[in-house]
Amino acid sequence: MSYQERRAIVSVLSTAVIWGLYFSYMLQRYPEGNAYSPEVFKYWGTVFAILIPVTIVARILIIVLFSILNTIATRVEEPEFTDERDRLISLKATRNSTLVFIVGFALGMTTLAFDIPPVAMFIVFFISGVVSEMVSELSELYFYRRGV
Amino acid sequence: MRQIVIHNNVRRLRFNHDEMTQQQLAEQVGVTRQTIVAIEKEQYTPSLELAFRIAIVFNLPLEEVFYLEDAP
Numbered sequence: 001m002s003y004q005e006r007r008a009i010v011s012v013l014s015t016a017v018i019w020g021l022y023f024s025y026m027l028q029r030y031p032e033g034n035a036y037s038p039e040v041f042k043y044w045g046t047v048f049a050i051l052i053p054v055t056i057v058a059r060i061l062i063i064v065l066f067s068i069l070n071t072i073a074t075r076v077e078e079p080e081f082t083d084e085r086d087r088l089i090s091l092k093a094t095r096n097s098t099l100v101f102i103v104g105f106a107l108g109m110t111t112l113a114f115d116i117p118p119v120a121m122f123i124v125f126f127i128s129g130v131v132s133e134m135v136s137e138l139s140e141l142y143f144y145r146r147g148v
Numbered sequence: 149m150r151q152i153v154i155h156n157n158v159r160r161l162r163f164n165h166d167e168m169t170q171q172q173l174a175e176q177v178g179v180t181r182q183t184i185v186a187i188e189k190e191q192y193t194p195s196l197e198l199a200f201r202i203a204i205v206f207n208l209p210l211e212e213v214f215y216l217e218d219a220p
Contacts, residue, residue, distance in 0.1 A: 002185075003182075079180045079182070081180070083178070083179040083183050084179065084183075084198060085179070085180075085182075085183040085192050086180070086183075144182075146191065147186060147189070147190075147191025148186075148191070
């Protein structure tokens with residue numbers, strides 16, 4: 001298994017763990033009361049605003065740790081650059097991820113159109129964020145293993 | 149339109165060139181070793197530029213490194 005394949009597997013697992021832990025932590029702080037109250041909107045704004053730096057920092061730490069452990073275990077250092085195949089795989093993975101997120105966004109908007117409380121829209125956005133992230137990493141894994 | 153597949157002789161040519169390693173070829177054409185592995189396994193069709201670079205390393209015309217066949 002190549003470095004890129006191992007990194008993709010670590011990314012998928014770390015995405016599931018980071019988003020899962022974060023969601024379960026934030027769920028405990030969900031404000032009580034009316035589903036349309038300003039507190040609920042403020043809560044979801046905070047959830048997404050904090051999520052971005054949390055995932056970036058956690059991802060950097062996990063990838064650095066993975067690189068160190070991978071080098072120790074395999075005695076093979078990570079590639080120092082990305083070539084045309086890496087860029088093509090990254091582009092295709094981003095395309096798949098974007099498609100999934102667009103579907104999630106449309107679903108979120110649909111919940112509003114059917115008068116479902118906004119909490120459903122935010123949950124759909126959150127889930128489509130996780131799924132699109134994982135689709136990106138699984139796509140990379142697939143293209144590295146099966147060819148592009 | 150006729151369906152075609154692209155094959156290559158990279159693996160054979162490496163061995164004919166003093167058993168050149170995948171890493172040595174990768175360094176000469178500016179890609180990672182994994183990309184050379186993928187090309188040899190025919191899991192990746194290189195760009196025209198990379199195909200020419202590989203042909204130049206072996207000092208051969210492009211069609212002697214990469215060739216077309218009708219898809220089964």
